[in-house]
Amino acid sequence: MHIFQRIDEARSFCSRARSGGTDIGFVPTMGAFHEGHISLIRSCREENETVMVSIFVNPAQFGPDEDFVAYPRDLDYDAGLCREMGVDAVFAPSVAEMYPTPQTLSLDFGGLTSDLEGRHRPGHFAGVGLVIAKLFNVVGACRAYFGDKDWQQLAVVRRLTAELAFPVEVLGCETVRDSDGLALSSRNAYLSATERQSALGLYRSLRVGSDKIESGERSRDAVEEAMALVLAEVKGLSPDYAVVRDAATLMPVDFLSGDLRLLVAANVGGTRLIDNLGARADRPPPLSTLGEGVRA
Amino acid sequence: MHIFQRIDEARSFCSRARSGGTDIGFVPTMGAFHEGHISLIRSCREENETVMVSIFVNPAQFGPDEDFVAYPRDLDYDAGLCREMGVDAVFAPSVAEMYPTPQTLSLDFGGLTSDLEGRHRPGHFAGVGLVIAKLFNVVGACRAYFGDKDWQQLAVVRRLTAELAFPVEVLGCETVRDSDGLALSSRNAYLSATERQSALGLYRSLRVGSDKIESGERSRDAVEEAMALVLAEVKGLSPDYAVVRDAATLMPVDFLSGDLRLLVAANVGGTRLIDNLGARADRPPPLSTLGEGVRA
Numbered sequence: 001m002h003i004f005q006r007i008d009e010a011r012s013f014c015s016r017a018r019s020g021g022t023d024i025g026f027v028p029t030m031g032a033f034h035e036g037h038i039s040l041i042r043s044c045r046e047e048n049e050t051v052m053v054s055i056f057v058n059p060a061q062f063g064p065d066e067d068f069v070a071y072p073r074d075l076d077y078d079a080g081l082c083r084e085m086g087v088d089a090v091f092a093p094s095v096a097e098m099y100p101t102p103q104t105l106s107l108d109f110g111g112l113t114s115d116l117e118g119r120h121r122p123g124h125f126a127g128v129g130l131v132i133a134k135l136f137n138v139v140g141a142c143r144a145y146f147g148d149k150d151w152q153q154l155a156v157v158r159r160l161t162a163e164l165a166f167p168v169e170v171l172g173c174e175t176v177r178d179s180d181g182l183a184l185s186s187r188n189a190y191l192s193a194t195e196r197q198s199a200l201g202l203y204r205s206l207r208v209g210s211d212k213i214e215s216g217e218r219s220r221d222a223v224e225e226a227m228a229l230v231l232a233e234v235k236g237l238s239p240d241y242a243v244v245r246d247a248a249t250l251m252p253v254d255f256l257s258g259d260l261r262l263l264v265a266a267n268v269g270g271t272r273l274i275d276n277l278g279a280r281a282d283r284p285p286p287l288s289t290l291g292e293g294v295r296a
Numbered sequence: 297m298h299i300f301q302r303i304d305e306a307r308s309f310c311s312r313a314r315s316g317g318t319d320i321g322f323v324p325t326m327g328a329f330h331e332g333h334i335s336l337i338r339s340c341r342e343e344n345e346t347v348m349v350s351i352f353v354n355p356a357q358f359g360p361d362e363d364f365v366a367y368p369r370d371l372d373y374d375a376g377l378c379r380e381m382g383v384d385a386v387f388a389p390s391v392a393e394m395y396p397t398p399q400t401l402s403l404d405f406g407g408l409t410s411d412l413e414g415r416h417r418p419g420h421f422a423g424v425g426l427v428i429a430k431l432f433n434v435v436g437a438c439r440a441y442f443g444d445k446d447w448q449q450l451a452v453v454r455r456l457t458a459e460l461a462f463p464v465e466v467l468g469c470e471t472v473r474d475s476d477g478l479a480l481s482s483r484n485a486y487l488s489a490t491e492r493q494s495a496l497g498l499y500r501s502l503r504v505g506s507d508k509i510e511s512g513e514r515s516r517d518a519v520e521e522a523m524a525l526v527l528a529e530v531k532g533l534s535p536d537y538a539v540v541r542d543a544a545t546l547m548p549v550d551f552l553s554g555d556l557r558l559l560v561a562a563n564v565g566g567t568r569l570i571d572n573l574g575a576r577a578d579r580p581p582p583l584s585t586l587g588e589g590v591r592a
Contacts (some may be wrong), residue, residue: 007461011463018315019317021315101458101459103459104407105404105406106403106404106406107402108402109401111400133460138435140437159401160401162397163401163426164401164426164429164433165430167433203346254500270550
């Protein structure tokens with residue numbers, strides 16, 4: 001397995017692979033691997049001839065008061081896992097390699113990032129977009145794998161790819177959860193045993209919301225109130241938002257229909273956690289199939 | 297010669313060329329070819345095995361009051377010239393192909409575009425950056441040729457390429473001028489004979505400024521005043537700016553030194569014209585070589 005620290009080495013490796021006629025699968029990560037990453041790498045390994053994993057804790061997506069310095073890093077462990085899983089190359093650049101000069105160009109995703117995580121973390125998605133654009137330009141044409149766990153991030157990456165016409169197929173992979181339902185996250189390492197119990201409220205809230213939609217509830221307010229109620233009852237958990245949105249645009253939908261996404265965020269102790277779940281609200285059947293007594 | 301209207305066709309053509317081991321030269325244009333474009337295509341043809349020219353009048357870089365609709369278009373003539381010059385492929389997409397959905401992502405180049413043309417044409421360089429990013433993602437790794445004539449645009453493209461790590465080598469080519477010194481521009485077609493005479497003031501102003509720097513003038517104010525004076529004396533010409541800037545950052549430099557760029561913009565009749573010229577201000581010799589009587 002290759003480990004590249006320089007952009008030109010990683011780029012040459014990918015160009016050679018493509019010229020040789022093999023397809024490239026790419027998993028961009030910030031390291032600190034858990035089962036979520038492993039499931040992404042496993043899918044990527046199954047579906048592509050050449051597999052590239054990047055490991056880079058991207059300073060541009062951390063706010064000044066966030067945990068860039070404290071963010072867990074263990075390149076040896078992560079690279080070892082990559083080797084075991086049959087990854088062909090790891091790209092692990094330094095900050096200086098990725099940002100050799102102060103960044104003056106910024107990306108703005110408009111309404112897609114003005115709410116939810118974007119509201120809570122100003123500049124976060126501009127930083128995500130920036131590093132993903134750079135990484136896509138290093139790797140080139142590929143299939144790129146992202147976790148559903150960071151749903152707004154996935155929407156940003158899809159938008160970036162579509163609107164700048166990157167030659168990349170973006171694939172979202174289902175969130176991996178512990179047996180108790182907690183979505184895996186590198187930040188779970190910050191939680192005490194008690195905090196972890198409180199953290200389970202996020203997934204419970206999502207399940208309650210999605211159950212309501214499945215039972216036919218079509219009022220956004222009713223679903224969001226039910227979700228908020230679950231979070232409010234959990235000791236030690238300070239909710240930020242609990243919403244239902246259009247799955248692609250993340251815009252609010254008053255009468256629930258189509259592909260939806262339920263999203264929650266809350267603080268547990270000093271740790272901010274997010275989670276989300278999909279739901280589908282099919283349109284009501286056409287009036288003509290509703291039987292007798294219905295008038296147009 | 298191929299003429300591609302679809303992104304996937306143009307992209308496949310370039311991928312195949314690269315996989316076959318040939319290098320790709322790329323000239324992005326808005327059509328309406330004059331000798332300036334021809335000189336870009338000629339350089340590109342000499343320096344690359346495969347030559348791709350794009351012809352696309354990019355709506356995203358025109359303001360609401362600008363000449364997007366009136367902008368000269370003649371694809372048959374332009375494609376004919378490409379064929380004569382041995383171009384391998386022309387990419388001439390429709391607006392719907394390049395912008396299938398409303399654009400929500402925007403690029404901001406900060407201080408690089410807040411002044412000069414950027415001040416006069418809000419949103420212009422965001423639109424330029426957008427279309428160039430898309431075109432680079434269609435063509436892939438290449439050498440890309442741009443005219444020095446649109447100097448701020450060239451600076452934007454260099455910045456975009458560097459900060460998003462596009463696998464592209466950006467090459468600036470010297471402005472082509474008529475025998476009277478007027479920089480070639482598709483918008484010169486809008487000028488009457490009298491207006492054309494007035495338009496010559498732009499280049500005279502640049503020459504006066506660069507002569508002053510060559511003669512040792514190091515005060516920015518003195519150079520800019522001399523340039524403004526030339527423009528003020530021309531009947532029918534309404535100057536917008538006449539400045540000396542750092543050639544790469546386009547920031548003002550009080551004591552002139554290093555690589556500089558003189559830039560002017562003016563309206564002639566209803567037509568806005570721009571021009572620019574390079575100058576080098578070498579540092580004064582070290583004090584120790586200045587002879588007697590000088591103290592540190």
